[in-house]
Amino acid sequence: MTELSPPAPVVAPRSQWLDVWDQFKSHRGALMGGILFVSILALVLVGPFVYWNDAKFVPTGRDFLRLRDMRPIYTILWDSGAKMDWAYPLGTDNLGRDTLARLMFGGRVSIAVGMTAMVLALVLGTLVGVTAGYFKKLDGLLMRLTDLFLALPLLPMILVAAVLFRESLAQAIGPEGGVFVLIVCLIGITSWMPTARIVRGDVLAIKEREFVLAARSVGTTNTKMVIRHILPNVLSPIMVSATLGIATAIIAESSLSFLGFGFPPDFPTWGRLLNDSVDRMILYPERVIFPGLLISLTVLSVNYLGDGLRDALDPRIRGR
Amino acid sequence: MLTFTIRRLILAVPTLLFISLAIFLLLEFAPGDPMAQVPLTVPAEVKEKMRLALGLGEPMHIRFWKWLVQFFWIEPQVLIDYMFGTSLTEGKLRVISWQTRSPVMDIVAQRLPQTLSVVGTAYIVAILIAIPIGIYSAYKQYSWFDQLGTFVSMVGFSVPPFFSGVLVIVIFSVQLGWFPSIYDTTHKVTDWESFLYQLKQMIMPVMVLALQITAQLSRFMRASMLDNLNQDYVRTARAKGLGEYVVVMVHVLRNSMIPVVTVIALGIPSIFGGAIITEQVFKVNGIGQLLIGAIQANDLPMVQTLTFIFAVLIVLFNLIADVLYGILDPRIRYD
Numbered sequence: 001m002t003e004l005s006p007p008a009p010v011v012a013p014r015s016q017w018l019d020v021w022d023q024f025k026s027h028r029g030a031l032m033g034g035i036l037f038v039s040i041l042a043l044v045l046v047g048p049f050v051y052w053n054d055a056k057f058v059p060t061g062r063d064f065l066r067l068r069d070m071r072p073i074y075t076i077l078w079d080s081g082a083k084m085d086w087a088y089p090l091g092t093d094n095l096g097r098d099t100l101a102r103l104m105f106g107g108r109v110s111i112a113v114g115m116t117a118m119v120l121a122l123v124l125g126t127l128v129g130v131t132a133g134y135f136k137k138l139d140g141l142l143m144r145l146t147d148l149f150l151a152l153p154l155l156p157m158i159l160v161a162a163v164l165f166r167e168s169l170a171q172a173i174g175p176e177g178g179v180f181v182l183i184v185c186l187i188g189i190t191s192w193m194p195t196a197r198i199v200r201g202d203v204l205a206i207k208e209r210e211f212v213l214a215a216r217s218v219g220t221t222n223t224k225m226v227i228r229h230i231l232p233n234v235l236s237p238i239m240v241s242a243t244l245g246i247a248t249a250i251i252a253e254s255s256l257s258f259l260g261f262g263f264p265p266d267f268p269t270w271g272r273l274l275n276d277s278v279d280r281m282i283l284y285p286e287r288v289i290f291p292g293l294l295i296s297l298t299v300l301s302v303n304y305l306g307d308g309l310r311d312a313l314d315p316r317i318r319g320r
Numbered sequence: 321m322l323t324f325t326i327r328r329l330i331l332a333v334p335t336l337l338f339i340s341l342a343i344f345l346l347l348e349f350a351p352g353d354p355m356a357q358v359p360l361t362v363p364a365e366v367k368e369k370m371r372l373a374l375g376l377g378e379p380m381h382i383r384f385w386k387w388l389v390q391f392f393w394i395e396p397q398v399l400i401d402y403m404f405g406t407s408l409t410e411g412k413l414r415v416i417s418w419q420t421r422s423p424v425m426d427i428v429a430q431r432l433p434q435t436l437s438v439v440g441t442a443y444i445v446a447i448l449i450a451i452p453i454g455i456y457s458a459y460k461q462y463s464w465f466d467q468l469g470t471f472v473s474m475v476g477f478s479v480p481p482f483f484s485g486v487l488v489i490v491i492f493s494v495q496l497g498w499f500p501s502i503y504d505t506t507h508k509v510t511d512w513e514s515f516l517y518q519l520k521q522m523i524m525p526v527m528v529l530a531l532q533i534t535a536q537l538s539r540f541m542r543a544s545m546l547d548n549l550n551q552d553y554v555r556t557a558r559a560k561g562l563g564e565y566v567v568v569m570v571h572v573l574r575n576s577m578i579p580v581v582t583v584i585a586l587g588i589p590s591i592f593g594g595a596i597i598t599e600q601v602f603k604v605n606g607i608g609q610l611l612i613g614a615i616q617a618n619d620l621p622m623v624q625t626l627t628f629i630f631a632v633l634i635v636l637f638n639l640i641a642d643v644l645y646g647i648l649d650p651r652i653r654y655d
Contacts, residue, residue, distance in 0.1 A: 152342065154429060255482060288486050288487075303474055
């Protein structure tokens with residue numbers, strides 16, 4: 001991007017994305033993170049179709065007594081008398097619901113919330129960042145707004161809003177959909193500021209470059225200019241914020257669920273599963289450890305992915 | 321520098337006013353009803369009277385103004401009364417909690433020491449751990465120590481405190497039985513035994529909080545050291561024949577600490593936010609737990625005041641960080 005191209009390329013130039021991929025591959029942590037994230041995604045998305053137990057099935061009567069509080073199958077290694085069943089690899093909870101099925105279902109919700117909130121934050125952040133960077137008149141105003149948002153105590157305000165708006169949204173859209181929309185909006189609205197700042201800085205720099213002047217001199221309109229010339233050039237910081245945004249959104253959602261301000265109990269997410277099991281963690285530590293481990297692994301893999309992507313997308317580092 | 325500080329202080333006033341308005345409006349427009357918990361058998365006119373008794377009868381702007389006066393004018397006077405034994409606030413109305421019907425600030429003052437002792441210790445421990453790690457990782461860049469440090473801080477970033485907290489409880493209090501899982505705030509340190517117990521119960525919450533802070537701080541320290549290690553003045557110092565210890569620990573370290581100090585100042589308010597979760601895990605009854613309880617009980621004055629206190633902390637420490645940066649770095653001049 002910054003280097004001048006040689007006057008006449010002898011061999012056909014390599015595609016930019018091929019270079020990015022090569023650099024990305026050489027970052028071992030990023031590659032492992034990517035593989036791990038894809039496997040977690042696969043487990044969560046494909047798992048429920050392959051796995052035989054249903055996440056929502058609650059046994060009743062004698063089945064309930066027989067199926068409840070099952071331990072994971074590996075418990076038998078040190079406790080031969082443990083209550084376990086090969087049909088329930090990770091055991092069941094105190095209502096006899098299958099833990100693995102619930103983990104997969106909860107993962108779907110957690111990752112869906114993370115992705116949607118990230119997209120919302122990204123759209124907001126890019127919008128504010130590009131507008132502030134491109135239109136000088138709005139710059140001061142929008143950046144003061146960003147500063148103001150950064151000065152808000154976000155976690156307390158999210159908690160307050162999550163409680164106060166829950167009922168009315170649940171009535172309007174339904175209990176699960178309402179909470180989903182609420183949490184996604186809350187996380188999205190409170191996490192766009194870093195993206196906006198980065199994008200604004202980049203847009204300010206790009207705006208002064210010759211190709212923008214050239215495009216302007218042939219009569220490009222502002223909208224076309226932003227879409228065709230500015231946005232593609234700020235894509236790499238946006239992509240990096242996107243990956244890191246998923247991580248923060250997943251942590252935010254599970255923190256909310258953990259504090260009891262998230263989804264209703266029969267609609268599990270990883271944070272909610274963890275919260276529900278804390279009371280019984282002395283007898284059944286696995287119910288706490290599995291969802292926590294999944295949250296941590298997802299966030300860790302996404303963070304490594306973002307780290308590698310940052311290096312791969314930076315032409316100054318690439319090729320070194 | 322003084323003019324800059326004064327200008328920033330004056331600018332902080334509209335920011336804080338705006339934030340307080342945002343918090344007030346959030347609570348105001350929320351559809352939640354403070355009378356929702358009252359039994360349905362209570363007649364409507366009684367409910368209306370209860371509403372008036374809570375001060376809900378007046379229009380919005382008057383209530384906002386009243387809260388502002390109570391928070392910014394009467395509460396400081398209460399503090400003065402308490403410190404000097406005067407009686408400025410005799411008969412004046414303070415911010416009253418709907419849960420307990422006692423002044424909000426009194427409850428906050430009761431809870432604050434618990435939060436401060438846990439969060440403050442965690443912060444100091446984290447700084448003490450992070451800075452040496454950062455220095456050594458930068459000095460031996462790409463060594464196994466540096467790689468390990470990168471990995472550990474990545475894990476520290478990624479493991480949320482509600483999981484690391486629960487994990488250490490499972491390991492250290494359930495399996496090994498070394499530490500108590502619940503932080504007992506009524507515990508008083510009187511002799512050596514009770515001091516040891518206090519240490520034991522503080523170790524887990526402090527370490528969980530410190531892990532997160534260390535992760536961020538050590539990475540920052542490392543980056544800052546790396547920036548400075550390649551500078552010309554380092555070569556000059558070595559060329560003068562100074563020892564390696566003096567070069568790194570005096571010349572480079574002092575310059576690298578400038579951005580790190582501001583990051584430490586900036587991080588303090590976010591730690592209070594993060595402590596909300598840690599307090600919940602270890603059942604520390606600090607202000608984080610107070611906030612959660614108040615939200616669940618629909619205690620709006622308490623929620624409003626606590627959220628605003630968090631906002632004041634953020635604005636205050638942003639200001640301190642800016643001023644510190646100007647004082648420490650002679651190249652930065654805000655004029």
